[in-house]
Amino acid sequence: MEESCTLANSATACIAERQDSIQTAGTGRTRIHCTTDSLAGSVSQRACVFCGARVVLNPVTDAVHLVHGPIGCATYTMDIRGSLSSGSELFRTSFSTDMKEKDVIFGGEKKLAACIDELVAKYHPPAIFVYATCVSGMIGDDIVAVCKAASARHHTEVIPVESSGFISGNKVVGYRAAAEALLTLIRPKEGEIIEKTRKVNFLGEYNLAGEMWLARRYLAEMGIEINVAFTGDSTVAALKKAPSACLNLVQCTGSMHWVASNLERTFGTPYMDVNFFGPENTAESLRRIAAFYNDPAITERTEALIAREMKRIRPEIEKYRAKLRGKRAAIYLGGAYKAIAIIRQLRGLGMEIVLSGTQTGNVDEYENMSRILSEGTIIIDDANPAELEKFLLEKHVDVMIGGVKERFLAYKLGIGFVDHNHDRKDGLSGFSGAVRFAREVYVTTCSPVWKCLHTPVPGGNTHGQ
Amino acid sequence: MASEAAAQTPAQGRVKETNENQCNMCMPIGGVVAFKGIENAMVLIHGSQGCSTYMRLFNVEHFNEPVDIASSSLNEKQTIHGGEANLKKAMDNVIRVYQPKVLGILTTCLAETMGEDIDRIVASYIEEKKISGIDIVPVPTPSYSGTHAEGYWAAVRGIVAYYARPAQSHRRINVIVPNISPADLREIKRILGLMGLEYTLLPDISMTLDRPWGGKYQKIPPGGTPTAAIAEMTGAPVTIQFGSTCPDSLSPGKYLEDEYHVPLVNLPLPIGLGNMDLFMKTLHKISGNPVPDELVTERGWLMDAMADAHKYDADGVPAVYGEPELVYALTSTLAENGAMPAVIATGSKNSLLAERLIPLTEGADEPPVLIEEADFASIEDAAIRAGVNIAIGHSGGKMLSERHDIPLLRIGYPIHDRMGGQRILSAGYRGTLAFLDTFTNTLLNHKYATYRQKIKREFCTPEGM
Ligand code: SF4
Numbered sequence: 001m002e003e004s005c006t007l008a009n010s011a012t013a014c015i016a017e018r019q020d021s022i023q024t025a026g027t028g029r030t031r032i033h034c035t036t037d038s039l040a041g042s043v044s045q046r047a048c049v050f051c052g053a054r055v056v057l058n059p060v061t062d063a064v065h066l067v068h069g070p071i072g073c074a075t076y077t078m079d080i081r082g083s084l085s086s087g088s089e090l091f092r093t094s095f096s097t098d099m100k101e102k103d104v105i106f107g108g109e110k111k112l113a114a115c116i117d118e119l120v121a122k123y124h125p126p127a128i129f130v131y132a133t134c135v136s137g138m139i140g141d142d143i144v145a146v147c148k149a150a151s152a153r154h155h156t157e158v159i160p161v162e163s164s165g166f167i168s169g170n171k172v173v174g175y176r177a178a179a180e181a182l183l184t185l186i187r188p189k190e191g192e193i194i195e196k197t198r199k200v201n202f203l204g205e206y207n208l209a210g211e212m213w214l215a216r217r218y219l220a221e222m223g224i225e226i227n228v229a230f231t232g233d234s235t236v237a238a239l240k241k242a243p244s245a246c247l248n249l250v251q252c253t254g255s256m257h258w259v260a261s262n263l264e265r266t267f268g269t270p271y272m273d274v275n276f277f278g279p280e281n282t283a284e285s286l287r288r289i290a291a292f293y294n295d296p297a298i299t300e301r302t303e304a305l306i307a308r309e310m311k312r313i314r315p316e317i318e319k320y321r322a323k324l325r326g327k328r329a330a331i332y333l334g335g336a337y338k339a340i341a342i343i344r345q346l347r348g349l350g351m352e353i354v355l356s357g358t359q360t361g362n363v364d365e366y367e368n369m370s371r372i373l374s375e376g377t378i379i380i381d382d383a384n385p386a387e388l389e390k391f392l393l394e395k396h397v398d399v400m401i402g403g404v405k406e407r408f409l410a411y412k413l414g415i416g417f418v419d420h421n422h423d424r425k426d427g428l429s430g431f432s433g434a435v436r437f438a439r440e441v442y443v444t445t446c447s448p449v450w451k452c453l454h455t456p457v458p459g460g461n462t463h464g465q
Numbered sequence: 466m467a468s469e470a471a472a473q474t475p476a477q478g479r480v481k482e483t484n485e486n487q488c489n490m491c492m493p494i495g496g497v498v499a500f501k502g503i504e505n506a507m508v509l510i511h512g513s514q515g516c517s518t519y520m521r522l523f524n525v526e527h528f529n530e531p532v533d534i535a536s537s538s539l540n541e542k543q544t545i546h547g548g549e550a551n552l553k554k555a556m557d558n559v560i561r562v563y564q565p566k567v568l569g570i571l572t573t574c575l576a577e578t579m580g581e582d583i584d585r586i587v588a589s590y591i592e593e594k595k596i597s598g599i600d601i602v603p604v605p606t607p608s609y610s611g612t613h614a615e616g617y618w619a620a621v622r623g624i625v626a627y628y629a630r631p632a633q634s635h636r637r638i639n640v641i642v643p644n645i646s647p648a649d650l651r652e653i654k655r656i657l658g659l660m661g662l663e664y665t666l667l668p669d670i671s672m673t674l675d676r677p678w679g680g681k682y683q684k685i686p687p688g689g690t691p692t693a694a695i696a697e698m699t700g701a702p703v704t705i706q707f708g709s710t711c712p713d714s715l716s717p718g719k720y721l722e723d724e725y726h727v728p729l730v731n732l733p734l735p736i737g738l739g740n741m742d743l744f745m746k747t748l749h750k751i752s753g754n755p756v757p758d759e760l761v762t763e764r765g766w767l768m769d770a771m772a773d774a775h776k777y778d779a780d781g782v783p784a785v786y787g788e789p790e791l792v793y794a795l796t797s798t799l800a801e802n803g804a805m806p807a808v809i810a811t812g813s814k815n816s817l818l819a820e821r822l823i824p825l826t827e828g829a830d831e832p833p834v835l836i837e838e839a840d841f842a843s844i845e846d847a848a849i850r851a852g853v854n855i856a857i858g859h860s861g862g863k864m865l866s867e868r869h870d871i872p873l874l875r876i877g878y879p880i881h882d883r884m885g886g887q888r889i890l891s892a893g894y895r896g897t898l899a900f901l902d903t904f905t906n907t908l909l910n911h912k913y914a915t916y917r918q919k920i921k922r923e924f925c926t927p928e929g930m
């Protein structure tokens with residue numbers, strides 16, 4: 001703990017109550033303080049429950065996603081993910097009930113019902129997800145009842161997502177709300193039996209920049225078919241067939257474990273953790289999937305794929321490793337799952353990790369993280385810009401891996417930056433993604449720009465800045 | 466697909482209930498920008514965490530700068546018992562970390578719905594903590610009653626009302642601006658300087674939200690309007706306010722006129738030859754100084770460009786959308802170049818836009834469609850019907866390009882999918898010229914890229930025969 005705030009060159013940069021949220025790997029194994037609400041007044045990087053729910057569900061391509069609240073909540077989450085669709089683009093339209101003062105005073109249920117009616121008439125969607133926001137939650141709109149009535153009226157699925165943002169500032173709660181909505185959607189009708197197949201579901205894969213399609217290609221080569229992904233490039237009909245899978249692959253922590261264990265309980269489908277970030281993780285995951293099928297032909301094809309891909313990417317990764325060896329990296333991401341995968345990837349590139357943190361990690365995840373990090377690495381939960389700045393400078397960081405909000409903080413300090421967020425346009429998963437990732441780290445860490453920024457002003461004027 | 470379905474809805478106004486693809490943001494984010502233009506100011510939003518995180522995200526992406534916004538992080542408990550304790554704690558923490566001279570407090574819908582009386586809470590906080598040397602300025606911004614444009618004006622007016630007190634008459638004129646780019650502000654300042662005028666520019670984000678590189682992150686970047694100058698705006702000879710569409714109830718200039726008898730000249734933004742001439746005429750009248758050669762030359766260059774481009778521009782069928790003030794200025798610029806917009810839209814309602822547009826659009830060959838409280842579904846629909854071939858506005862209109870191949874000229878706020886939103890220059894003769902060239906070249910780009918195919922299709926395919 002010594003490392004956290006007492007080190008500050010500007011002690012004011014830290015809020016004393018946040019001390020317990022900052023830790024140093026290898027020192028005292030006190031439990032990190034995390035997953036509580038953000039501290040009032042600190043500039044948290046966290047989003048809200050509703051946002052968490054929306055990022056999980058929004059990739060369901062042919063559904064209407066209706067945000068029940070004042071306009072801003074919808075505006076800020078419009079087209080929120082870089083998820084790609086092979087079919088409908090309806091999910092990219094951001095629908096809002098646009099609550100106005102009178103809805104707040106008299107209740108928004110009527111408005112919500114009217115919006116649902118209108119959307120059914122206009123789009124005939126197979127399902128409508130209705131997201132609660134802080135305000136609709138606060139005024140006590142009964143969205144469950146409105147959705148139920150609308151379902152009956154239109155003979156279509158109208159599913160409430162109980163994601164009132166104020167329940168907590170934490171996206172994890174929203175992931176859970178989304179998970180519940182998904183389970184509601186895939187629950188078979190009374191008496192309906194869904195036959196098992198040899199296919200797998202892929203939970204927690206959102207098809208950002210086509211990453212699901214890449215995984216599908218790998219699996220197809222191995223002889224395994226993806227039934228449906230939760231929720232990248234999924235449709236309502238495909239999701240309803242989720243119980244037919246023989247195995248659920250789970251990527252990303254958050255809520256998907258909860259979904260997977262539910263599916264196991266209800267439909268007897270086993271699940272397995274996979275991780276496609278980094279070549280080693282990808283290879284390991286593919287092997288484990290193959291092992292599940294216990295079929296020598298599958299195993300053989302899998303090994304051939306891994307050998308071929310590894311061989312293909314090795315020289316490229318080597319090229320970047322030579323440039324990046326010994327550089328110092330900081331990681332600050334939404335969830336711990338990704339942070340841990342990236343620690344491994346950066347290590348693979350010969351880099352040193354000096355700071356690692358997340359917005360929503362839990363105690364176990366932080367412990368895991370602490371175990372794999374070397375001594376002295378700062379671990380931080382729900383960081384604010386002041387803290388990030390302090391550690392980036394103290395630790396002489398060369399590159400930061402984070403979300404958009406951190407990008408310009410890094411640039412202002414003359415530090416490289418790699419985006420690893422929901423919005424990415426280039427795939428970073430699988431073997432090809434690993435090369436792409438290495439390249440992204442390289443071009444920013446070793447950019448000639450940083451050198452230029454340190455050239456003195458001609459004529460020696462140092463006051464202009 | 467949404468576009469096909471959209472074609473079935475009525476031509477004008479938006480779909481009855483649902484807002485489809487939002488064209489505006491919410492009130493507090495406008496207030497944030499206003500406060501960021503005050504010297505030594507920090508801003509704190511009373512409400513749930515998510516809202517302020519989103520507002521940071523949007524601002525960060527638009528300005529390409531770190532933009533810190535604190536939140537009181539209300540959660541479920543406080544929504545029942547009141548958020549007073551949280552807001553006070555938040556003020557404590559923000560003051561400790563940021564040491565601002567000015568602390569703007571804005572509200573989200575949640576706080577407003579809870580009925581939080583921020584004036585009272587702030588007053589009691591100041592008393593309890595014996596706060597001195599920090600001005601805490603509360604401005605209620607319930608989003609269900611306006612857009613970010615109104616939130617901006619409300620905050621500027623709130624700031625003026627907070628500081629204004631009787632002052633000795635002096636020579637500095639007041640210049641009050643809507644939310645325009647730092648580059649536009651710098652151009653306006655240059656022009657005022659060339660005209661030999663002393664002035665108070667309110668607010669002034671020209672340096673706070675567009676920092677030259679300095680190798681450090683500044684918690685509160687230097688720049689912005691000094692509060693001492695705001696206090697003395699009451700003694701100014703005149704107020705120029707680029708707020709021709711701003712209703713009196715939100716107008717800071719009107720406040721100064723009503724309360725302190727500072728004459729108000731409400732002008733359109735100085736974009737376009739006519740609007741810019743109006744600004745120069747006003748400055749000439751106030752200062753008694755002739756328009757300097759430098760500006761006359763720039764005016765000449767603009768006029769020369771207008772002549773050069775007029776035939777290309779005449780092929781433009783624009784849709785213009787965004788904040789009322791910008792929409793008005795762009796409409797008149799386009800009209801004077803022979804490219805009368807076919808669709809004019811704003812997310813606001815109750816602005817004076819409709820009324821101001823009448824003289825501009827009266828004699829038009831094709832009367833434009835005006836949409837207030839617009840969403841992009843209604844804009845898209847009207848644009849298709851009118852054969853729009855160029856869209857002009859913020860990033861929200863990207864779907865027009867994606868779905869209908871209508872090129873989008875990005876201008877206004879927010880621009881989060883292209884570089885340099887903070888640097889777009891369109892004010893002044895120079896800015897207008899830059900805008901006009903971009904407009905013409907966007908049309909030409911599109912034309913040259915498509916005309917061969919188009920003509921070929923017309924004459925060389927069976928359907929075209
Ligand atoms: S609750 Fe209100 S203030 Fe918050 S994002 Fe939604 S519209 Fe904006």
Ligand code: SF4
Nearest residue numbers: 048073134165515516
């Ligand atoms: S009001 Fe709630 S749901 Fe809406 S953006 Fe704010 S925190 Fe999220």
